[in-house]
Amino acid sequence: MAIRLLLGALALATAVCGQKLVTYVEPTSTVQYSLAIPETAAAPFDVFASIVAPSNVTWAAIAFGGCMLRSPLVVAWKNDTNILASPRWADAYHPPDLYNGTTVTVFNTSTVNATHWKANILVSGGSSWLGGSVKAFGSIPLGWAVSSLPLAAPATINSGIRYHNVGKGHFEVNMTNARNTQSAFDALKTSPI
Numbered sequence: 457m458a459i460r461l462l463l464g465a466l467a468l469a470t471a472v473c474g475q476k477l478v479t480y481v482e483p484t485s486t487v488q489y490s491l492a493i494p495e496t497a498a499a500p501f502d503v504f505a506s507i508v509a510p511s512n513v514t515w516a517a518i519a520f521g522g523c524m525l526r527s528p529l530v531v532a533w534k535n536d537t538n539i540l541a542s543p544r545w546a547d548a549y550h551p552p553d554l555y556n557g558t559t560v561t562v563f564n565t566s567t568v569n570a571t572h573w574k575a576n577i578l579v580s581g582g583s584s585w586l587g588g589s590v591k592a593f594g595s596i597p598l599g600w601a602v603s604s605l606p607l608a609a610p611a612t613i614n615s616g617i618r619y620h621n622v623g624k625g626h627f628e629v630n631m632t633n634a635r636n637t638q639s640a641f642d643a644l645k646t647s648p649i
């Protein structure tokens with residue numbers, strides 16, 4: 457018990473002192489997207505992402521190439537009191553298929569409460585793909601999409617999803633400000649961001 461508390465305190469201190477995330481709040485939906493990466497020269501690298509959405513958002517997603525088509529997508533949602541996040545890919549403006557080039561890990565620092573859900577995830581394989589990659593420095597375009605239409609089967613990662621009726625679009629973040637030492641990056645996996 458004592459060790460556990462001590463580790464918790466250290467993780468929190470690291471989180472407060474060390475981590476650098478870039479955050480974008482999309483004004484229409486109020487969904488918040490935060491990203492962090494390790495101090496790497498170039499893709500491929502893991503990406504830590506946190507998506508915070510109001511409860512009436514059924515899914516929210518990031519497109520790593522900026523546009524919907526032909527780049528890794530990660531779609532997150534709440535399943536009752538836990539969070540699921542699903543790697544997808546779209547070759548056309550249709551519901552995207554599951555994508556096996558990306559692995560998504562949902563951390564137990566993800567939360568669901570009366571007003572919001574928060575998906576804290578690690579995305580491996582989302583920073584490079586056939587035809588593109590995410591830069592490790594400077595400004596990059598990302599895509600976002602938000603829906604309030606019900607999922608077909610929220611308990612499963614391959615659930616059908618419906619159109620982003622709330623909105624979709626592009627945003628830019630400066631990856632230079634998202635760079636973390638490996639230890640600070642690793643702490644994101646357990647600290648309550």
Ligand code: HEM
Nearest residue numbers: 517518519523524549550551599600601617618619624625
């Ligand atoms: C059922 C699932 C989906 C359907 C049916 C769908 C359909 C479409 C359609 C028809 C468009 C063309 C523009 C428009 O309608 O206004 C579009 C654009 C767009 N979608 Fe989706 N979409 C889906 C899921 C997603 C997901 C998961 C993302 C991830 C972020 C996404 C991101 C975007 C973006 C950023 C655009 C703007 C144009 C572009 O960048 O290509 N969509 N979508």
Ligand SMILES: *[C@@H]1O[C@H](CO)[C@@H](O)[C@H](O)[C@H]1NC(C)=O
Nearest residue numbers: 545553554555556557558586
């Ligand atoms: C991933 O999907 C591609 C394209 O559908 C397929 O060729 C490949 O075998 C799949 N890889 C794995 C590990 O399932």
Ligand SMILES: *[C@@H]1O[C@H](CO)[C@@H](O)[C@H](O)[C@H]1NC(C)=O
Nearest residue numbers: 460463563564565645646647
């Ligand atoms: C969350 O996961 C970490 C390791 O990944 C573990 O040490 C910790 O006990 C877990 N916390 C809860 C509340 O389950």
Ligand SMILES: *[C@@H]1O[C@H](CO)[C@@H](O)[C@H](O)[C@H]1NC(C)=O
Nearest residue numbers: 508567569570571572573574
């Ligand atoms: C609910 O979760 C959101 C997102 O993490 C947080 O900002 C908010 O403070 C939480 N509300 C309560 C009452 O804990």
Ligand SMILES: *[C@@H]1O[C@H](CO)[C@@H](O)[C@H](O)[C@H]1NC(C)=O
Nearest residue numbers: 593594595596630631632633
């Ligand atoms: C990104 O941030 C770095 C560090 O703050 C800054 O030097 C650089 O000019 C920024 N790049 C862009 C495109 O804003």
Ligand SMILES: *[C@@H]1O[C@H](CO)[C@@H](O)[C@H](O)[C@H]1NC(C)=O
Nearest residue numbers: 485510511512513603604622
């Ligand atoms: C969610 O509820 C809030 C507060 O009632 C409302 O302003 C917002 O438009 C709703 N969003 C969606 C996606 O339905």
Ligand SMILES: *[C@@H]1O[C@H](CO)[C@@H](O)[C@H](O)[C@H]1NC(C)=O
Nearest residue numbers: 535536537538540610611612
């Ligand atoms: C989805 O939520 C249900 C109900 O809480 C739970 O039994 C199930 O294990 C969850 N599924 C996943 C994949 O987490």
